[in-house]
Each structure stands twice: as structure tokens, then as C-alpha cells.
Amino acid sequence: MMMNRRPNAYIDMEKFKGHAYPDVLISVLIETFENIEGWLATGAVAPANKKSFWKKLIPRRAPLKRGPAQQLSARIGDYVAELERLLHSYDEAEIQTMRKEEHQADESGKFDLKAQAGPVSAGVGSSVADRSMEQSEVHETLRRSKIDFLHRRVIKYQRTLREVVELAGGNGFILLDDMYYIRRANQPEVLDYFHRLFKGTGLWLKVGTIRHRSSWYKNGDPPLGMKIGDDIDEIDLDLTLEKYRTAKTFLMNVAENVGKKIEIDLRSVLNDGARDRLVLASGGVARDFLSILRRSIAVAHDQAAAKVGVEAVNQATGEHESSKRDEFNRDVLDGTAELEQELDRIKEFCLQRQKKNCFLVEKDLGSVAHERIKELVDLRLIHAVNSRVTVRHRPGRIYEAYMLDISQYAGERKRRNVEIIEFWKTDGREKLRGASLIFAERDSGSLSAV
Structure with a gap:
């Protein structure tokens, strides 16, 4: 994405753990806009020879037009400032406004003056206008709603995001990672807003989460969230023990490639029983496999064993339980x-x-x-x-x-x-x-x- 100068944002949802709704939605929206604003100021316009930014990457496209990028960046910066004020305000607070009104009234009256001089009589007609001013005060009480404010801004935000994608000349990607850290009851609301916000803009929304600790959809009037198969597609990244041989081959290949970098032949270190036990102990998860393997090698070394065997793996797996317990309490x-x-x-x-x-x-x-x-x-x-x-x-x-x-x-x-x-x-x-x-x-x- 960076090499192609495509708009992108990565949001780690763990930092919003425990935030109440709708403040959690506002916080995620702020960080999303800040990511895009940062991309407009750096990756979108940075010259290809600016090694301090690109480091080992080499962009495949020329820089985007700096003028339009700066204008969009400034506009998005205004959105961020506006959202931050909203975030720190009280929801459902009563706001009183006072308006003065002036009323003008005209009152017209007529009178006659008559004069008599001998046999001749003369009459003079006249009118007088009285103008009066009245003032009154009108008091109005409103109730601030943060979510109503966000709903009213959707079209405005969409227009700006479409301009960002048009400037980039291609689609962008927004990744909300570890969605399960958001309160499950609020997940459909957060996803619903981002689904509506990005729809038709050219920005693709990707969500990383734990399947059975996530809620995508909430039925109601109107329904909220996204339906798998209709609005979103599911990509299963798990390699489970249901495909045991595939999992074993994959995990051993990962371990052997790591071993090659430190000049260790794992085939000479592990016996056959230890390999199967490692696969079982990891549940097919590469991170757990490597962690338990490292502990197993340390256990076998302390026991002066020629190879890592089942007992060493068992002991290492038992030691790994505390890490799983910590993850359980955190997740x-x-x-x-x-x-x-x-x-x-x-x-x-x-x-x-x-x-x-x-x-x-x-x-x-x-x-x-x-x-x-x-x-x-x-x-x-x-x-x-x-x-x-x-x-x-x-x-x-x-x-x-x-x-x-x-x-x-x-x-x-x-x-x-x-x-x-x-x-x-x-x-x-x-x-x-x-x-x-x-x-x-x-x-x-x-x-x-x-």
C-alpha cells in the first residue's frame, strides 16, 4: 500500500478497551482520520529519494500532487479538531439558547379642528401616527447528542474520503485490528458506522477479531452492523488441528526456516514423538509452537538430553500455561x-x-x-x-x-x-x-x- 501510495490506516482497537459508546466510535474515527492525514503529509507526497522516510522501500509511483494533498490534509485536520471537542463534551447535556425579538406596532388616529369666523366655517382634518417598540426573549433548550452529530457528518466525511481516493488514483485500505476488545454490545454500532462511512468511497474496510467473541450484526429497526455473506466476506486465518498433517507440515517448515538462520538442524534435535507433541501442544498456532519449542530445547539442555523428547515438550507446555492464562485475562x-x-x-x-x-x-x-x-x-x-x-x-x-x-x-x-x-x-x-x-x-x- 505504501509503495503504491495508496491511502491506508491501521487502528489497534486494544487501546480503546473499555471505552463507552459513542465515545469509542469517536475515538476510532479520530485515529482513522489522523492516519489518513499523516499519509497525505508523508507517504503520498514524499519523494522517492527521501531515504529517511522510505528506508528499504522503493515507491513504485511518483509523488501525488502536493497542493491538493495539503488541502485535503488541512480539511481532515479540521475534522479531527471538531471530533476531539465532541469527544470531551458531555453527551445528552442540555444546551440553552436565548434569542431577542423586537416587534414594532403603528397606531394611527385622526382628529378634526374646526374654526368659525362669522358666517364662514372652516374645518381642518389631521392624523397622528404613534410608533411603539416591544422586545421579547425566546429561550430554547436543546439536548446534545453525539451520535446524531456523527450521523449528520457522514455525507460530508464521505465526500472528503472520495477526494482522497481520487487523488491517490486507486483504492485504499482501513484495518481495524482486534475488534474483540470493544464491548461486544457496541461492536455492531461501530461496524455499522464505518460500513456506511466507507461505502462507495473506494476505501476497503478490513476487521481482525476473534470469531466467537465478536458480534457483527444486531437486528432492529433499522438493523445495525454487517451481515457475513451480504456486506462482508469472512477470511479464516486459523490453521487448526482438524487438518493435522497440513498443520504439522506448516509448523515444521516455519521452525526449520528459523533454525537455518541460526544454523540449527531441527530434524537432528527433535525425535518423532516430540514433533507430534509440539503440534498438539500448540494447537496449530505458529506463535505457540515456536514458544513451546524454545522452552523444550531449554528443558532438554538442562537435562543433558541428546534430543528433545515428549517429556521435555510436556514440561515446556506446562510452563507455557501461565502465558495462556495471562492472555485469557487480557483478552x-x-x-x-x-x-x-x-x-x-x-x-x-x-x-x-x-x-x-x-x-x-x-x-x-x-x-x-x-x-x-x-x-x-x-x-x-x-x-x-x-x-x-x-x-x-x-x-x-x-x-x-x-x-x-x-x-x-x-x-x-x-x-x-x-x-x-x-x-x-x-x-x-x-x-x-x-x-x-x-x-x-x-x-x-x-x-x-x-
Whole structure:
């Protein structure tokens, strides 16, 4: 985008965590305009030979016209100043205005003067106009509405954004990252405004978030937000354990490329069991894979082991649990207690009752507990391993298979006797079909744990 001199803005939504609506919308709008204003003053017009700005990048297009860019930048700067005043004002405050009015009244009167002189009589007619002035005061009480102000500005903002895109000669991109940090109840309102704001301007809106901690659409009159498939398209960036072999190949390639830079051959460092355990422990997430791998190598080195084995990975995974717990506390804004209770129920089922790392939930269960399980998947404390499992003695029913994250038990010796179901293998897929693994299913219309 920068190399092509296209308008762009990156907004990290975490900094607006806990902000109330509509102030959160105003804050995000301010930062969006500031990003575009900054682009107009730098990337749009900076000469290609200005190495202090471009560094290693080389722009593919000539600078845009400086005069129009400066005019648009100044206009957007005025928008930012206006929005900042609005942000720091009180919403729903009463504003009183007073207007003086003057009224003028004309009153006309007539009178006659008569004079008699002997037999001759003369009459004189005359009129007198009286002009009076009256003053009155009219008091009006208004109520300030921040959201009404923003609605009235949409067309004005759109016009300016279209001019920015026309100046650039091509589409631009706005990225709202980590949308799930915004209060879930307010997400549809924020998305609805930006959807309307950018529509028809040539600016593409991209939103990064956690699926099951996000709300895109709110039904009403009028409806708010965006509908997946109608207004927006969904791009799934997750590489889950459902495609185990693909995930393993990808993660090992990432690790081996990192190893090459420091002249380490990972194939000579990891045994086969450790590789599979690393993939399971990471849940298919590259960041977790590399973090646990680093810890595993350190553990094996301390134990003077020739290679990293399963035990080293288990110990490293247990140490990694504190990092996951910190992320859990940071990422979850509401419903923390409910999610922890659901996780405890799953741990009790897997580790104490069944002593297996996997469990089943009936597909499309539609319960609150099922939604919490999906949120725990997004938080990487549970991992989806198979979206369609048939169970013996449950004809006509389809189940989803999940795996409890290894960090929840690998570090505790008393729980080392948990059976690891190798669901990617033929015999492992057969074990998933056992009715004893059913954690939740419909039972006369209600949720039950088997």
C-alpha cells in the first residue's frame, strides 16, 4: 500500500478497551482520520529519494500532487479538531439558547379642528401616527447528542474520503485490528458506522477479531452492523488441528526456516514423538509452537538430553500455561467467570472422569455452554480436532470432537496418566467414536453431560 501510495490506516482497537459508546466510535474515527492525514503529509507526497522516510522501500509511483494533498490534509485536520471537542463534551447535556425579538406596532388616529369666523366655517382634518417598540426573549433548550452529530457528518466525511481516493488514483485500505476488545454490545454500532462511512468511497474496510467473541450484526429497526455473506466476506486465518498433517507440515517448515538462520538442524534435535507433541501442544498456532519449542530445547539442555523428547515438550507446555492464562485475562472483557467455570467442567470430565484428552459435543447444539466452548477454542484453551464424528449407539446424531489444551494438565505429575488420543491416525479416529467421550448432547431438549 505504501509503495503504491495508496491511502491506508491501521487502528489497534486494544487501546480503546473499555471505552463507552459513542465515545469509542469517536475515538476510532479520530485515529482513522489522523492516519489518513499523516499519509497525505508523508507517504503520498514524499519523494522517492527521501531515504529517511522510505528506508528499504522503493515507491513504485511518483509523488501525488502536493497542493491538493495539503488541502485535503488541512480539511481532515479540521475534522479531527471538531471530533476531539465532541469527544470531551458531555453527551445528552442540555444546551440553552436565548434569542431577542423586537416587534414594532403603528397606531394611527385622526382628529378634526374646526374654526368659525362669522358666517364662514372652516374645518381642518389631521392624523397622528404613534410608533411603539416591544422586545421579547425566546429561550430554547436543546439536548446534545453525539451520535446524531456523527450521523449528520457522514455525507460530508464521505465526500472528503472520495477526494482522497481520487487523488491517490486507486483504492485504499482501513484495518481495524482486534475488534474483540470493544464491548461486544457496541461492536455492531461501530461496524455499522464505518460500513456506511466507507461505502462507495473506494476505501476497503478490513476487521481482525476473534470469531466467537465478536458480534457483527444486531437486528432492529433499522438493523445495525454487517451481515457475513451480504456486506462482508469472512477470511479464516486459523490453521487448526482438524487438518493435522497440513498443520504439522506448516509448523515444521516455519521452525526449520528459523533454525537455518541460526544454523540449527531441527530434524537432528527433535525425535518423532516430540514433533507430534509440539503440534498438539500448540494447537496449530505458529506463535505457540515456536514458544513451546524454545522452552523444550531449554528443558532438554538442562537435562543433558541428546534430543528433545515428549517429556521435555510436556514440561515446556506446562510452563507455557501461565502465558495462556495471562492472555485469557487480557483478552476476555466480560463473562470471565462463566468461561472459567465451563473450562473447569471440561477439565473435570477429561482428566478425572474419562482420563482422556478429547471429548465430544453434539453438533449444532445451540446452547449457551456450546457457545462458551467455541469461545474457549478461540482462546486456544480447547482445540477443534474433528467437525463431524458419528458415535456408536447414537444413530442419526453428529458430534464435534475437541481436545483439551495440553497446558491444562501436562505440568502436573498426578495427571500424567491421561490418555492422548491420536485422532489423526486410523485407530485414534475410531476411539473418538466412543459414547463415553460425549460431554454434552441433547437429552429431551436439554443439555446434559454423559
